[in-house]
Amino acid sequence: MKLFSFRPFLRDVVGELLYQVGLTKPAQAGNHYFTIVTFHRVLPENQLKSYPLAEIAVTPEELAWFINVLVTYFTCGPLAENLTRWQTGERTKRPLLAITFDDGQRDNFLYAKPILEAAGIRASFFVVVNNIEHNEMLWHDRLAYALSRAVEQDANITDQRLSQLGITTTTATPRQMIINVVEKAKMLTPAQRLMWISLLEDAVGGPVCPAWDGMMSWQQLQELVQGGHEIGSHSMSHPILPGCSEDQIFDEVNQSRQILQERLNIPVESFCYPNGNYDARTLKALQQAGYHQAVTTQWGPNQLGTSLFTLRRCDIQSQHTRSRTGHLSVSRLAWRLSRFHPPVH
Structure with a gap:
């Protein structure tokens, strides 16, 4: 058997073995760890087919499956709330986990919000302020x-x-x-x-955007707030922050926080680095602006003692959670959320 055809089989076997012996079961693997999961786009199949970056999207049906598994094995909630519970040593029946959505696209409101509500849980939504203001694609x-x-x-x-x-x-x-x-x-x-x-x-004849695509509106963000969800900043314009000047960095993190707080009448405590990139200047700017925590794209669960401004997350993609038979797999997901999974770049 060739190596490339053997790998899916091996991944399934390892994932199932680790799960059955308990090493990746959240009750054991998540003990003393704080897990944060990331979603981006939530698109129905007909829209997903025309979306050129489909790797960062899940369908509503896939999202519902993920959420159902997460609420079964974890105590789910927004980042700021569950991070505080974890930091203060609160003991919960199931390990604490935060659910986050990046970028602020309209599909999050249309498809993720109802699924979260049906499951009775809340999440954090990181939004890019300029793009919300002008309904402009990232x-x-x-x-x-x-x-x-x-x-x-x-x-x-x-x-x-x-x-x-x-x-x-x-x-x-x-x-x-x-x-x-x-x-x-x-x-x-x-x-x-x-x-x-x-x-x-x-x-190609001008900007290209399907009629169904776009960003959430301020009214939709207000509805998320009313539903108990957290709104965090994903900057003003989604730049790669280490490539910006010190003044630009501060404007991106400070102005976005101020506008979100004024428009939504809420405290904004959490920041999400665009593309996960940060440097010492960015960390300094976040603390000066008044944020309490920030999330990266570095993979894995968080240990006690981790800096609150470099929190790790696990990006959830359906193609990496399917078994070799094409079915979404609880053991594969549990393995990817555990500290036993190889680093993901």
């Missing part, structure tokens, strides 16, 4: 949609356009090419990224 979505449209129009011309921007692509599939270009764009300054996006959008 830069990575704009870039991905423009690239997807360009490939549809003419793949060869797309390669030429990317070459003009200094991007060479050797990937086999358009989807992988889009992922790679988005990753390369993260290395640019905010101004350079906007130039890339504008040039590509102009080349």
